[in-house]
Amino acid sequence: MAEKTAFTIAVVGATGAVGQKIVQLLEKKDIPIKQLKLLSSQRSAGKKVFFANREITVEEAVPESFEDVDIALFSAGGSVSKKLAPEAVKRGAVVVDNTSAYRLDKDVPLVVPEVNEQDLQSHNGIIANPNCSTIQMVATLKPIQEAFGLKRVIVSTYQAVSGSGNEACDELEEQTKQYVNGEDMTAELLPVKGDEKHLPIAFNALPQIDVFQDNGYTFEEMKMINESKKILHDDALAIAATCVRLPIFTSHAESVYAEVEENGLSVKDIQNTLGNADGVVLEDDPQTQTYPTPLSAAEKEEVFAGRVRKDLDNDNGFHFWVVSDNLMKGAALNTIQIAERLIQNKWL
Amino acid sequence: MAEKTAFTIAVVGATGAVGQKIVQLLEKKDIPIKQLKLLSSQRSAGKKVFFANREITVEEAVPESFEDVDIALFSAGGSVSKKLAPEAVKRGAVVVDNTSAYRLDKDVPLVVPEVNEQDLQSHNGIIANPNCSTIQMVATLKPIQEAFGLKRVIVSTYQAVSGSGNEACDELEEQTKQYVNGEDMTAELLPVKGDEKHLPIAFNALPQIDVFQDNGYTFEEMKMINESKKILHDDALAIAATCVRLPIFTSHAESVYAEVEENGLSVKDIQNTLGNADGVVLEDDPQTQTYPTPLSAAEKEEVFAGRVRKDLDNDNGFHFWVVSDNLMKGAALNTIQIAERLIQNKWL
Incomplete structure (x- = not known):
């Protein structure tokens, strides 16, 4: 199979404080993006977000949203992650989760790349982003x-x-x-x-x-x-x-x-x-x-x-x-850095 | 000599944050006041302050201000205390000092009445009020x-x-x-x-x-x-x-x-x-x-x-x-409580 050179990224909770920051950072960072899917609750679906001079419509996050997604960045609260992260993994995505839902799960690496990048290797589809503090x-x-x-x-x-x-x-x-x-x-x-x-x-x-x-x-x-x-x-x-x-x-x-x-x-x-x-x-x-x-x-x-x-x-x-x-190193930036290291190390 | 039943109190730094609070508290507290002298720097002298429904004019603090003063409550900064507290003591006043000028002086008790009231007994004219924190x-x-x-x-x-x-x-x-x-x-x-x-x-x-x-x-x-x-x-x-x-x-x-x-x-x-x-x-x-x-x-x-x-x-x-x-227990109130205990215990 040919190595992927561009990735389909989903941002879950795209209209929240951290989600907005993730979208901003994705524009500036080095992840080659094939497609960006912005997902949210039903309430926020339909909103328009600018990304790379293009308008993207926010869609409601449902299990089927993750078809063909390579990396899903979750920050929509623990209950959303509990419900939808396994659905994303089932469809082949690797999840980087910003909530506390999986952080202490022993099968889920909890990672700050500068500190314990190697832990990423043992992921089973979900990687947890630690608490900001x-x-x-x-x-x-x-x-x-x-x-x-x-x-x-x-x-x-x-x-x-x-x-x-x-x-x-x-x-x-x-x-x-x-x-x-x-x-x-x-x-x-x-x-x-x-x-x-x-x-x-x-x-x-x-x-x-x-x-x-x-x-x-x-x-x-x-x-x-x-x-x-x-x-x-x-x-x-x-x-x-x-x-x-x-x-x-x-x-x-x-x-x-x-x-x-x-x-x-x-x-x-x-x-x-x-x-x-x-x-x-x-x-x-x-x-x-x-x-x-x-x-x-x-x-x-x-x-x-x-x-x-x-x-x-x-x-x-x-x-x-x-x-x-x-919101940067404490959340959005660390999430994106995890995704970057997964790609660079071919650990997806 | 007959026991004093009312006292002449001087407040040095009467227009400052702590001084104002001291004046407010003196109205509510139990110290019987014969006369209240409000003292300040030259810059603030002349201001009028209401106390017990009476207008008092703030005067510039000079050594002679302390003639006949029983208790002088200082909170006008360390340099003012260094200069004028000894002048007040020389004229027979007991000084309660709110600055850091004398706090670590071994001849000066540093007192929180609930904690170390007994230390008041060893005063030599000056008692230091500790730092608020x-x-x-x-x-x-x-x-x-x-x-x-x-x-x-x-x-x-x-x-x-x-x-x-x-x-x-x-x-x-x-x-x-x-x-x-x-x-x-x-x-x-x-x-x-x-x-x-x-x-x-x-x-x-x-x-x-x-x-x-x-x-x-x-x-x-x-x-x-x-x-x-x-x-x-x-x-x-x-x-x-x-x-x-x-x-x-x-x-x-x-x-x-x-x-x-x-x-x-x-x-x-x-x-x-x-x-x-x-x-x-x-x-x-x-x-x-x-x-x-x-x-x-x-x-x-x-x-x-x-x-x-x-x-x-x-x-x-x-x-x-x-x-x-x-400004209360951290400064003005503790200062007044020290004065109250000096009076109650006859340790002036």
């Missing part, structure tokens, strides 16, 4: 783990509303306008759409992302914990997370404490390791107030790290600050 | 230390702009309006007035509060570290801080990891200890999405704690979330 953290933890060994991680996050989709961005925008106009702020969505209480996000901090689990942690916190262990191939890694939603539109930030195996390391050792890591940019110079922020990282492709310093009590402990665009 | 954290750490022993603390903060004064609130307000009007945001103040670079705070997160120290930590982070050790009377306490400024007007939040000496504790043990602590209110029930937020804590007097959970790897480790109004 996990991706940027493991991009910095992996080079440290490889160079010095990693014992323990404690992270507190500073997360943007776009992680909850376009509706959450609209809610922050609306509450901000209400504040400026001297009106009471109305909250109808955050912290979690289906939960009982809704709280204002503008000028506030919500220590709840996704629903609470029985152990008192939120699902977002458990995602960071469990996904990091899987991606870093270390079930024994001690790791804890506190996840907080903030009035920021784009980019998640993280305050990370990492304890390494190797003794006697300096700040410079960690800085060099991060600075040389694939996909990571070191922005770290206190003397010139150089450090990443959500606004400086927005629309960029890389993971940015700064504020590296040594714990004052534990010689093996280091603190640093990690920022990345949650 | 320190106060709310030690209010929760002290009962834990007392009940179970405290080995280690790692904190990441979520801090409001009002900690940088009224100007910083104006800057957030201005940038927010610029965003709503589709204009570019202008940054002229934050993260630090005197530093070279200024960065937008609206819809952003700045991992710098106060200037950088030689060890890579900011002054705010070192304040939290050093002040907590002093207030908790434990120089050997392992403690690290990452301080972040956010687009929030009022109330600081903190993600705290605390490691205790005692083994085998449950979440309930920590919750009960926090819930019974003086000045602390436990708001913690994941089942009903009950936890404190900056907006819910604003204008309140207490320190609010929630999201208590056990570390998943360390049996002695607990994570929790602490929120308090940074």
